Amino acid sequence: MTAPIRPDRLPSVTATTYLLPLREGGSLPGLMEADDLGTYVVKFTGAGQGPRALVAEIVVAEIARAVGIRTPELALIEVSSEIGRREADDEVQQLLLTSAGTNLAVDFLPGAIGFDPALVVPPEDAAAVLWLDAFVANVDRSARNTNLLLWHRDLWAIDHGACLRFHHAWSDVDAFAGSPYRFDDHVLQGLGDPRAVHEELAALVTDDLLAGVLDLVPDAWLAPDPDRPDPRAPGSAATARDAYVSYLSARLDAAGSWLS
Ligand SMILES: Nc1ncnc2c1ncn2[C@@H]1O[C@H](COP(=O)(O)OP(=O)(O)OP(=O)(O)O)[C@@H](O)[C@H]1O
Ligand SMILES: [Mg+2]
Incomplete structure (x- = not known):
């Protein structure tokens, strides 16, 4: 595994659409599209675990990357309260409204499957x-909650909150x-x-x-x-x-x- 060069700052994107909640995640991460046409798993500041979980997500993912472990790219994502107001699901709307502002975006790995021992x-x-x-x-x-994905036959680590x-x-x-x-x-x-x-x-x-x-x-x-x-x-x-x-x-x- 080769470690990519660490950026000086995380890229910043703006959310355009809330696609769906990832309900298997305890913090109710959401799949969102952004203005760079990327699709991201968004971890919200307003989730029960609070902003500290997002600090851990960044710190540990970037240490992982530095030691050559595959983990999806991160970005900061601006989520407007307008997107929250448009959301029909009450629980998701509440989360989006309390999270208006900067949140954490994790590059979505399409077609990734959960790790199986x-x-x-x-x-x-x-x-x-x-x-x-x-x-x-x-x-x-x-074993119950592996937080490891297989993507293109490689092992990827996620969820460091x-x-x-x-x-x-x-x-x-x-x-x-x-x-x-x-x-x-x-x-x-x-x-x-x-x-x-x-x-x-x-x-x-x-x-x-x-x-x-x-x-x-x-x-x-x-x-x-x-x-x-x-x-x-x-x-x-x-x-x-x-x-x-x-x-x-x-x-x-x-x-x-x-x-x-
Ligand atoms: N970057 C990604 N690409 C593809 N799928 C992902 C990605 N990140 C998360 N997922 C999927 O969404 C689920 C929930 O994400 P994650 O584990 O990060 O959320 P969580 O709320 O922190 O979960 P937990 O309940 O383990 O605390 C994962 O188990 C995985 O199936
Ligand atoms: Mg998880």
Whole structure:
């Protein structure tokens, strides 16, 4: 797998049409068309998980890309309240109206199918995904909910909103950094060896890479969340960016705790 060059900023598009809700997704992502004629899976700021889930989506997808894991391209998408007002379904309308403004667009992979453990996956692909998920503490890659797609016969990783749990309750950095990972719950467990790829992949996750990835996140999603007051949370987008880099680089240094 070759890692593409990371952009300095995410592309920005404007939503033109709401096509349909993806109801298998707990956050009710929507399929939308945009003014660049692209079709996107849109993750909304107004979904129950809040903007932090979108921060995790960007940070983890861009780390994944940097270490050579396939994941759909991301963009920021402007959603006008007009699109919400036109929507007939009450639940979707409510979500669109509370999400008016900037949301996260994930490039739609047409014809992709859900991962099935009976399918053959190159061990190096499985190892990389296992390594990433242990590093970012992803609890959302189980046999029941794999959040892996097969597209053009390749493995693609999606749905990283449940990673980086430290940003829901800003606990001690060492507690997050050293917490073990439950590989037994992972759908790819046994199909690749994350320890074998650790040295190679960890070397790609420099503080510069992490800072660049955090720069892709809109300030508004990093600011203190008024709906979830937390006195320990960083007080501004700038301090939040530094905090994410510290938590993630401390976890990388503590790999002995989560790789064993
Ligand atoms: N980029 C994509 N291309 C094609 N299909 C996708 C894409 N992203 C998501 N899907 C489909 O939509 C479903 C829901 O998306 P996703 O898992 O990202 O949403 P979620 O609300 O975060 O889900 P969860 O319930 O796992 O938290 C996926 O299981 C997959 O079937
Ligand atoms: Mg999902």
